[in-house]
Amino acid sequence: MKNVQIVLSPEAKEVYLKLNSEAETNKQSRMILKAINQKKELIKQNIHYGDPLAKNLIPQEYIDKFGVKNLFRVELPAFWRMLYTLTNNEEVEIVAF
Numbered sequence: 001m002k003n004v005q006i007v008l009s010p011e012a013k014e015v016y017l018k019l020n021s022e023a024e025t026n027k028q029s030r031m032i033l034k035a036i037n038q039k040k041e042l043i044k045q046n047i048h049y050g051d052p053l054a055k056n057l058i059p060q061e062y063i064d065k066f067g068v069k070n071l072f073r074v075e076l077p078a079f080w081r082m083l084y085t086l087t088n089n090e091e092v093e094i095v096a097f
Contacts, residue, residue, distance in 0.1 A: 004044045006084075009066060009095045016097070028078055035076045036097070043074070043084065043092055050074040050084060066095055 008016055016036065022029035043049045050072030062068040066085065074082040076097070083096045 004047060005091045006040050006044065007091050007093045009093060012094045012097055031077050032080055032097075035080075036082060039074045039076070039082060040094075047086055047092055048072070050082075062095055066093065068095065071095075 016033075019029045019033045019036070023033050024030075039049070051074070053071045053073055055070075058068055058071045062071065062083075062085075068085045070086055072084050072086075074084070076082055080097060082094060084092050084094045087093055
């Protein structure tokens with residue numbers, strides 16, 4: 001199995017840290033954070049875990065900002081979702097929650 005590294009975009013990192021800071025006192029933040037951590041482990045085991053989005057559905061913002069050529073969606077609790085892309089250097093970059 002390849003060593004897969006998961007990297008958070010600056011925006012995703014900001015949301016992740018906010019969820020972490022709220023997790024102790026906010027049940028919904030705790031639930032979403034737990035789901036994110038579980039999904040990250042599943043993605044490490046299978047980088048194609050998420051639902052692939054058609055190329056024409058990839059937001060232009062992600063193409064310009066991150067150079068996204070592929071985008072996968074993972075459903076999270078409370079109508080949240082996680083979007084990630086596969087990079088050329090065996091990294092998974094989570095671009096948004």
